[in-house]
Every structure is written in structure tokens, then in C-alpha cells.
Amino acid sequence: MSLAARLQSNGSYSECWDSLAELQACTGEVILFFLNGETHLGRNCCNAIHIIQHNCWPAMLGSLGFTEEEGDILRGYCDATADVLPPPSSIVPLAKDDLKP
Numbered sequence: 001m002s003l004a005a006r007l008q009s010n011g012s013y014s015e016c017w018d019s020l021a022e023l024q025a026c027t028g029e030v031i032l033f034f035l036n037g038e039t040h041l042g043r044n045c046c047n048a049i050h051i052i053q054h055n056c057w058p059a060m061l062g063s064l065g066f067t068e069e070e071g072d073i074l075r076g077y078c079d080a081t082a083d084v085l086p087p088p089s090s091i092v093p094l095a096k097d098d099l100k101p
Contacts, residue, residue, distance in 0.1 A: 020060070
């Protein structure tokens with residue numbers, strides 16, 4: 001399946017580009033994940049990896065310098081944590097009356 005077909009059938013162009021920008025922002029986390037044995041990647045980082053690997057450009061991590069094995073490890077970690085992490089909590093704005101003593 002061509003890149004254009006994958007992008008149109010599995011997600012929007014903006015979702016892929018937004019995920020790529022997020023992956024760039026969390027590159028430090030990913031490097032520490034491998035170099036220092038960090039066992040945590042943030043939710044946004046994993047979400048970006050998931051979207052890129054499953055919906056956009058599966059080979060993107062390789063073009064960024066990660067080996068196929070490292071890409072598989074990241075995908076496996078992020079897929080596994082997606083099943084365990086609770087959804088983000090909603091922020092409920094306070095009413096003016098909530099601020100009164």
C-alpha cells in the first residue's frame with residue numbers, strides 16, 4: 001500500500017505530522033530509554049510512536065537512526081503501556097464559588 005493510501009485510510013496528514021513533531025520533542029526520552037535503562041516513556045511520546053508506527057510511516061524510526069530492533073522495542077513498550085495506562089483525567093474548571101473560604 002502506498003504512503004498516500006495509508007495516510008488517507010488510517011489517519012489524517014496532520015495527525016502524522018503532529019506525531020512526528022511530538023516524536024522530535026521527546027527524542028531525549030527515547031535516547032535515555034535505551035542508554036540509561038529508563039523504563040518509562042511519557043504518554044505523549046508513546047502516543048506519537050504508536051501513531052507513526054501503526055498509522056503513518058512504520059519505517060520512520062529507522063530513518064531517524066534507530067535500528068529495526070529498537071523500533072520493535074519502542075513499539076512493543078508503547079503498545080503494552082497503552083493497555084495499562086488509565087485515560088488522561090479531565091480538568092474540571094473551578095467556579096468562582098469554589099474559591100471562597
